[in-house]
Structure formats: C-alpha cells, structure tokens
Amino acid sequence: MSKIRIGIVGYGNIGRGVEAAIRLNEDCELAGVFTRRDPATVKITTEGGKVYRISELAEHKDDIDVCIICGGSATDLPKQTPELVKMFHVIDSFDTHAKIPEHFANVDAAAKESGHVGIISVGWDPGMFSLNRLYGNAILPKGKDYTFWGRGVSQGHSDAIRRVAGVVDARQYTVPVESAVEAVRNGENPELTTRQKHTRECYVVAEEGADLARIEAEIKNMPNYFADYDTTVTFISQEELDKNHKGIPHGGFVIRSGETENGNKHIIEYRLKLDSNPEFTSSVLVAYARAAKRLAKEGVSGCKTVFDIAPAYLSPKSGEELRAQLL
Amino acid sequence: MSKIRIGIVGYGNIGRGVEAAIRLNEDCELAGVFTRRDPATVKITTEGGKVYRISELAEHKDDIDVCIICGGSATDLPKQTPELVKMFHVIDSFDTHAKIPEHFANVDAAAKESGHVGIISVGWDPGMFSLNRLYGNAILPKGKDYTFWGRGVSQGHSDAIRRVAGVVDARQYTVPVESAVEAVRNGENPELTTRQKHTRECYVVAEEGADLARIEAEIKNMPNYFADYDTTVTFISQEELDKNHKGIPHGGFVIRSGETENGNKHIIEYRLKLDSNPEFTSSVLVAYARAAKRLAKEGVSGCKTVFDIAPAYLSPKSGEELRAQLL
Numbered sequence: 001m002s003k004i005r006i007g008i009v010g011y012g013n014i015g016r017g018v019e020a021a022i023r024l025n026e027d028c029e030l031a032g033v034f035t036r037r038d039p040a041t042v043k044i045t046t047e048g049g050k051v052y053r054i055s056e057l058a059e060h061k062d063d064i065d066v067c068i069i070c071g072g073s074a075t076d077l078p079k080q081t082p083e084l085v086k087m088f089h090v091i092d093s094f095d096t097h098a099k100i101p102e103h104f105a106n107v108d109a110a111a112k113e114s115g116h117v118g119i120i121s122v123g124w125d126p127g128m129f130s131l132n133r134l135y136g137n138a139i140l141p142k143g144k145d146y147t148f149w150g151r152g153v154s155q156g157h158s159d160a161i162r163r164v165a166g167v168v169d170a171r172q173y174t175v176p177v178e179s180a181v182e183a184v185r186n187g188e189n190p191e192l193t194t195r196q197k198h199t200r201e202c203y204v205v206a207e208e209g210a211d212l213a214r215i216e217a218e219i220k221n222m223p224n225y226f227a228d229y230d231t232t233v234t235f236i237s238q239e240e241l242d243k244n245h246k247g248i249p250h251g252g253f254v255i256r257s258g259e260t261e262n263g264n265k266h267i268i269e270y271r272l273k274l275d276s277n278p279e280f281t282s283s284v285l286v287a288y289a290r291a292a293k294r295l296a297k298e299g300v301s302g303c304k305t306v307f308d309i310a311p312a313y314l315s316p317k318s319g320e321e322l323r324a325q326l327l
Numbered sequence: 328m329s330k331i332r333i334g335i336v337g338y339g340n341i342g343r344g345v346e347a348a349i350r351l352n353e354d355c356e357l358a359g360v361f362t363r364r365d366p367a368t369v370k371i372t373t374e375g376g377k378v379y380r381i382s383e384l385a386e387h388k389d390d391i392d393v394c395i396i397c398g399g400s401a402t403d404l405p406k407q408t409p410e411l412v413k414m415f416h417v418i419d420s421f422d423t424h425a426k427i428p429e430h431f432a433n434v435d436a437a438a439k440e441s442g443h444v445g446i447i448s449v450g451w452d453p454g455m456f457s458l459n460r461l462y463g464n465a466i467l468p469k470g471k472d473y474t475f476w477g478r479g480v481s482q483g484h485s486d487a488i489r490r491v492a493g494v495v496d497a498r499q500y501t502v503p504v505e506s507a508v509e510a511v512r513n514g515e516n517p518e519l520t521t522r523q524k525h526t527r528e529c530y531v532v533a534e535e536g537a538d539l540a541r542i543e544a545e546i547k548n549m550p551n552y553f554a555d556y557d558t559t560v561t562f563i564s565q566e567e568l569d570k571n572h573k574g575i576p577h578g579g580f581v582i583r584s585g586e587t588e589n590g591n592k593h594i595i596e597y598r599l600k601l602d603s604n605p606e607f608t609s610s611v612l613v614a615y616a617r618a619a620k621r622l623a624k625e626g627v628s629g630c631k632t633v634f635d636i637a638p639a640y641l642s643p644k645s646g647e648e649l650r651a652q653l654l
Contacts, residue, residue, distance in 0.1 A: 020588040024468050100650050126654045128462070128595075131638055133653045135455070138614040138641035139607075141351050185600070260610060261347040264602035268455075271598070273512070275591035280466075283587060287465040307639040307649050311458055314465035322634050323427055326460040327453045 004293050005031040005063060006286070007088070009054060009080065010070035011042055013248070014093060017282025018068050019046055025286055027316045031064045061087060065296075066289040068092075070282075082106040085118040085303075089292045091285050093123040100126065100305075108303035115301045122288045122306060123281040124272055125149070125252070131306050132254040132270035140258025140266055146184045148176035148197060152250025152277060160225045161202055164218050166210035169238060171245040173201040176252065184255050187265040200231040203245055205238045250277035287314040331620050332358040332390060333613070334415070336381060336407065337397035338369055340575070341420060344609025345395050346373055352613055354643045358391045388414060392623075393616040395419075397609075409433040412445040412630075416619045418612050420450040427453070427632075435630035442628045449615045449633060450608040451599055452476070452579070458633050459581040459597035467585025467593055473511045475503035475524060479577025479604060487552045488529055491545050493537035496565060498572040500528040503579065511582050514592040527558040530572055532565045577604035614641040 006022055008015045011033050022028045023046070032050045035042050039051040052060070057067075067088040069080050077094045084090050085107055094103050100121055107118040121127065125147070133145055154174050161170035180197055183190045190196075206215055216233040220226055251272040258266050274280040288306070291313035295304070312322055333349055335342045338360050349355045350373070359377045362369050366378040379387065384394075394415040396407050404421045411417050412434055421430050427448055434445040448454065452474070460472055481501050488497035507524055510517045517523075529546055533539055543560040547553055578599040585593050601607045615633070618640035622631070639649055 017587070024587065026468075097654065100654050101647065104650055121654055128466075130654045131462075132597075134638050134642055134649060135458075137653065138617075138638075138643075139455075139610045141353075260344070260351065260603060260606040264606055266602060266607050266610075267598075267600040269596075269598040269600075270459075271594075271596040273594040273596075275593060276587060279587040279591055280593050283466045283593075290465075305650060305654055307646070307654065308637050310635050310637045311461050311465075312634040315461055316465075319634070320428065322461060323431055323632060326464065327424065327427055327448055327457045327632055327634065 003027055003029040004290055005029055005065045006289055007031045007057070007060065007064040007067040008033045008070060009057070009067050009084065010076065011035045011037075011044070011051075012070060013278035014282055014285070015070035016045070017276070017279040018070060018285055019044060019049070020279060021283045021286040022046075024283075025290075025316070027290070028286060032060060034060075034067075057084070058087060064088060066091060066292045068285050068289055078103060078106070081118060081120060082110040085111045085116050086114045087116075089117045089296050091119045091122055091288050091292060093127070093281055093285060094121045095123065095126055097126065104303050104305070112302045117292045117295045117300055117302070117304060119288050119292055119304045119306075119309065122285050124274075124284060127281075127284055127306055128272070129252070129254045129270070132268070133256070134307055136254070136256025136258070136268045140256055140260075140268070142260075143256055143258025143266075144189050146192075146255040146257065147252065148181055148255075149252040150174040150176050150198065150250065152252070152274070153245075153248050155248075157200065157202075157225055160222060161204060161219055164215055164222075166207045166215050167204055168207055169205040169241055171203045171241060173203075175199045175201055181253060181255075184257060185267060185269065187257055187267060189257050194228045195230060198229060200226055200229045202226075202231060202233045203236050203241060204233055205241050206235055247275065248277045250274050250280075290314060290316065330354055330356045331617055332356055332392045333616055334358045334384070334387065334391040334394040335360045335397060336384070336394050336411065337403065338362045338364075338371070338378075339397060340605035341609055341612070342397035343372070344603070344606040345397060345612055346371060346376070347606060348610045348613040349373075351610075352617075352643070354617070355613060359387060361387075361394075384411070385414060391415060393418060393619045395612050395616055397612075405430060405433070408445060408447060409437045412438045412443050413441045414443075416444045416623050418446045418449055418615050418619060420454075420608055420612060421448045422450065422453055424453065431630050431632070439629045444619045444622045444627055444629070444631060446615050446619055446631045446633075446636065449612050451601075451611060454608075454611055454633055455599070456579070456581045456597070459595070460583070461634055463581070463583025463585070463595045467583055467587075467595070469587075470583055470585025470593075471516050473519075473582040473584065474579065475508055475582075476579040477501040477503050477525065477577065479579070479601070480572075480575050482575075484527065484529075484552055487549060488531060488546055491542055491549075493534050493542050494531055495534055496532040496568055498530045498568060500530075502526045502528055508580060508582075511584060512594060512596065514584055514594060516584055521555045522557060525556060527553055527556045529553075529558060529560045530563050530568060531560055532568050533562055574602065575604045577601050577607075617641060617643065 157172035
C-alpha cells in the first residue's frame with residue numbers, strides 16, 4: 001500500500017509535532033511543510049524534507065493525500081480550513097468550543113462542494129476528551145460529566161500574564177483540585193464551582209524594579225482568566241523559568257459518574273498525562289489523517305469530527321489484525 | 328422518531344441488566360424477553376413486559392428492531408448469534424478473546440446472506456477496553472499496552488473454586504497489584520509477569536469438618552486459574568459471604584504508555600470502577616443496539632465490532648447536539 005502523503009500547513013509547535021509524529025508512523029510520509037515565512041529561513045527536522053511557501057500549495061495538489069492545518073484557532077483556521085478543503089482533504093485542531101458549529105458549517109459546505117473530507121477539532125480537547133464524554137453519556141445516560149484539566153501549561157493564560165505591564169516572561173499552570181477529583185472518583189457527584197475545580201499557578205519574571213505587589217494584584221484580578229480562581233503568583237528569574245518551566249506538559253481527566261439499578265454506581269475515567277501537549281495533539285492529528293484518506297477512498301465528503309469516525313479507521317492494522325490483537 | 332424495540336434473548340444477569348438499561352434510555356423499549364424456561368416461571372421487572380419462549384422468536388420478527396443475545400460465550404453465543412442474525416439485527420457480548428475471529432466469520436456470513444447487522448463482543452472487555460487499546464495504539468505507535476482487571480469478582484474463578492470437593496460456596500476477587508499500576512502510570516514501562524500484575528483473593532465457605540488445608544492447597548495449585556498468581560484463601564461462613572460478598576463489582580485499567588520526540592512521555596489511562604459488572608455490560612449493549620438500528624437503516628449488513636462503529640451512532644443526540652454539547 002502506498003504511504004499517506006501529509007502536507008503540513010504552518011510550522012509552529014503543532015506543525016513540528018506533526019512532523020515528528022509522521023516519523024513514528026511507518027505508513028505516513030511528509031509531502032512538504034508549507035509556511036507563510038520565507039522557506040529559506042525555516043529549518044525542519046526531516047532529512048530531505050521540503051519547505052514551500054503556503055501560496056505554492058495548489059502546485060502540490062497531486063503530491064499530497066491529506067493536509068494537516070497547524071494554524072491557530074483565533075484567526076488562522078476559520079479562514080484556512082474552509083479555503084483549503086476546496087483543494088485537499090484536511091485535518092485541523094480548531095479548539096474554540098463555542099464556535100465549532102459555525103466552523104463545521106463553513107467547512108462542510110466547502111468540502112461537499114469540492115468532494116473532499118475535512119475533519120475538524122481533532123486533538124485531545126476537543127478530541128479524545130470529547131469522545132470520552134460521548135461514550136460516557138451513551139453508556140450511562142443517568143449520570144454526570146466532569147472534565148478537569150492539568151496539571152499543565154495554558155499558553156493563553158501565560159500570554160495574558162505577559163501583557164501585564166512590568167512582566168518580562170511568564171508560565172501559567174492549570175492544576176486540578178485533588179480533593180475535587182477524588183470526590184468525583186468516589187461517586188459523590190459534587191456540584192463544583194469554577195474555583196473548586198482548578199487552581200492557577202503563575203511563575204512570573206518581572207522587570208527589575210517593577211512593583212511586584214501591583215503585578216500580582218493585576219494578575220489575580222484579571223477577569224475571565226484569573227479572578228474566578230485561587231491563583232498563586234511566584235516571581236522567579238528568567239534563568240529559573242528557562243531551566244524549570246521550559247516544557248509544555250498538560251493533561252487532565254474526563255469522568256462520567258453514572259448509576260444503573262438499585263443505586264449501583266459506575267465510574268468511567270479517562271486520563272491523559274502528557275509531557276508535551278503539542279506533540280500529543282499532533283499524534284492525534286496524524287491518526288485522523290489516516291482516517292481521512294480512507295474515508296476519501298470510499299467517496300465520503302463533507303465535514304466530520306471525531307464523533308463521526310469509526311475507531312478502526314485510525315489504525316494501520318486490518319480489521320482481522322485488530323480483532324485478533326486488540327479486541 | 329419511533330423507539331428502538333429491543334428483544335432480550337436469555338434472562339440471566341445480563342438479560343436483567345439489559346432490561347434495566349432499557350428503562351434508562353428513553354428512546355428504547357422492551358419488545359419482549361425470550362427464554363428457554365417456561366415463561367410462566369419467569370418474573371421480569373418491566374411493568375406490562377412480555378415473556379415468551381425462545382422458540383417463539385420468529386413470530387415476533389416485526390415487533391423487534393434489535394435482539395440483544397444474553398447467553399454465555401462458552402456454548403450459547405457461538406450457536407445463537409449466527410442463527411438469530413438470519414432473522415434479526417443482533418448484539419452479543421461474546422468474550423472468549425481467542426475465538427473472536429471464528430465467531431466473527433460465522434456471524435458475518437449469516438448476516439450478509441440475510442441482510443442483517445450483527446455487532447459482536449460488546450461490553451467492556453472485549454468492548455470499551457478494546458476501543459481504548461485501539462485508540463492508544465493509533466495515537467502513540469511507539470509505546471506499550473497494559474490491561475489490569477479488578478478489583479472485581481471473576482465468575483469463572485469463583486465457579487472453579489466451587490468445583491473443589493468440600494467447598495459449598497465461593498467468591499473470587501481479581502486484584503491489580505497497586506505498585507505495578509503505579510509503575511506503569513509513571514511511564515516506567517515495566518515488563519510484568521502474570522504474578523506481578525494481579526493477585527487473587529478467594530473467600531470460601533467449606534463443608535463442616537472439611538479438610539481446610541487440603542482445600543486451600545487444591546485452590547492455590549489449580550493450573551491456569553490460580554497456580555500462576557499469589558492467591559489468598561480465606562474461609563468464611565455462608566452468612567458472611569451472603570452479607571459482604573453478594574455484589575458483582577468489577578473494573579480495571581487500560582493504559583497506553585508511549586513516547587514521541589526527545590523522550591517526551593505520554594500516558595493514556597482508561598479506568599472503570601463498576602458496582603455491577605453485568606449492569607454496566609448491559610448498558611454498553613443497549614448503546615450498541617442503537618447503533619445497530621442506525622446502521623441497518625443505512626442498509627449496512629454483516630458482522631461488526633466496536634472498532635467499526637462511529638461513536639456518534641451510540642448516542643440518541645443529533646450531530647448538531649453532539650457538536651454543540653460534547654465536542
């Protein structure tokens with residue numbers, strides 16, 4: 001069988017992660033990295049791998065089975081995914097939960113018109129966490145859902161801290177409240193406020209002579225980001241930040257706590273503990289690229305999410321192998 | 328939309344669990360319980376629910392959307408599922424892992440010939456655990472799989488103890504070794520022997536005056552069942568067994584421990600903690616009955632497993648609702 005030729009569109013953390021994941025999947029190969037930057041300035045990690053301008057994508061139509069679009073959800077993906085699906089089968093990791101229905105409609109219309117498959121919102125949340133919410137709800141209709149995130153770095157919250165005057169650099173960790181997780185695991189079905197579910201730890205490098213008390217207060221009172229949480233602010237040096245906080249770990253839990261007859265309780269827990277959030281997200285994206293190629297081969301078109309894809313489509317193994325080895 | 332009319336074939340623990348699960352799923356209703364016993368002797372829990380002889384199934388062909396076959400894997404399902412799929416869309420929980428390929432082939436041939444859908448090996452292992460092995464392998468191709476079972480009651484092992492001379496009753500718990508689970512969670516990727524993964528706890532009621540030392544030795548040395556494990560045998564009274572060991576709890580863990588670049592480790596853990604093994608298994612069966620009806624409506628026929636079913640098919644919610652609420 002011929003390999004799945006993957007085009008990477010955008011070369012940030014996710015793009016680099018997809019490149020790494022392609023190396024781990026023997027049935028995949030890199031068709032090229034497509035960037036808005038000058039290709040001469042972009043060094044990639046694939047021996048012999050090619051870098052092109054994003055504007056050259058159309059010329060590579062016949063060399064690419066699936067494009068994985070690695071842009072940001074705020075401004076890149078809402079434009080790029082509906083545009084590129086006119087030409088390619090595509091995967092994205094669109095993660096603005098509230099705007100998924102709108103994004104889906106845009107991608108679906110363009111995909112159906114052009115006869116392509118577009119799988120959106122692939123990753124772990126949305127993605128694997130969503131799948132576990134769905135399976136949990138379907139199996140235990142009488143129950144409650146809980147999603148906890150962390151311990152992990154939130155890029156959005158780290159960026160928000162960096163915008164505070166006097167801040168040079170920052171790293172924010174989202175941390176689930178252990179006692180809340182335990183109460184859920186014990187089937188207590190607690191009602192939890194935002195504050196009771198997660199705390200926020202901020203490691204901040206301040207300008208020399210900055211008013212630390214003012215910075216700390218500004219962070220802690222920031223609406224939406226920190227005001228609703230118990231937040232700790234720790235000032236550290238740039239050296240310490242670079243040494244101890246350079247990774248991008250993340251993870252979390254999805255728990256369905258349900259009941260059947262006679263008060264019998266059932267807990268379904270899905271947990272991720274990830275050393276690298278972008279590398280794991282990218283690994284999920286590549287598995288769904290495999291599914292996109294298969295769906296396309298069957299003549300399927302339109303927008304899909306992880307909910308619509310039969311699990312077997314993610315695996316390079318045949319149905320026989322899967323049944324014999326993993327069922 | 329009309330309700331999913333479910334026929335229950337066989338009325339043991341699983342059959343009763345399916346009946347209970349139907350009550351919790353508003354889009355499902357009981358079409359009837361079909362039993363090998365005299366229907367007059369079978370009391371079911373559904374108000375107005377009907378009990379028929381299994382031989383009357385054919386007469387109810389038009390009243391049933393999906394039959395859930397609730398027999399045993401040893402002798403019932405290998406015969407019943409290929410036979411009944413000639414007439415109905417069916418679900419079973421066939422769980423003899425080594426014989427799944429053979430069972431699949433038999434059901435597939437009969438299902439295709441008659442134009443029905445048969446979803447086999449539905450439950451939690453095989454079933455939800457299998458799904459998590461598949462997802463884990465597809466996402467993290469470089470990694471190791473671990474499955475731990477328990478703490479839970481093994482009916483097979485309890486039955487084996489009951490066959491020992493001098494034993495009146497028994498309950499066997501399979502218990503995962505906590506230190507092994509922790510080592511796996513920490514990404515240590517240990518090589519574990521059978522003995523290092525699980526212990527076996529046996530609660531045994533002996534005949535008055537029986538030779539307890541002989542019974543204990545016979546249990547501990549039983550090949551396949553106990554000889555490869557650290558087994559404890561505790562003699563208790565029938566009263567104590569009835570009081571403290573009457574439930575059928577179970578559960579366990581599926582863990583995929585994988586790596587991406589630069590030694591970055593990722594742990595995916597799926598955990599079940601179930602007060603009632605048969606009621607949870609039955610809840611999974613009913614969710615897949617929903618999928619069977621949908622597949623049948625699309626004209627799909629043949630044998631399927633959980634690997635072949637898109638997650639959305641398990642849910643009563645529409646695609647729009649799922650994307651808005653759970654993605």
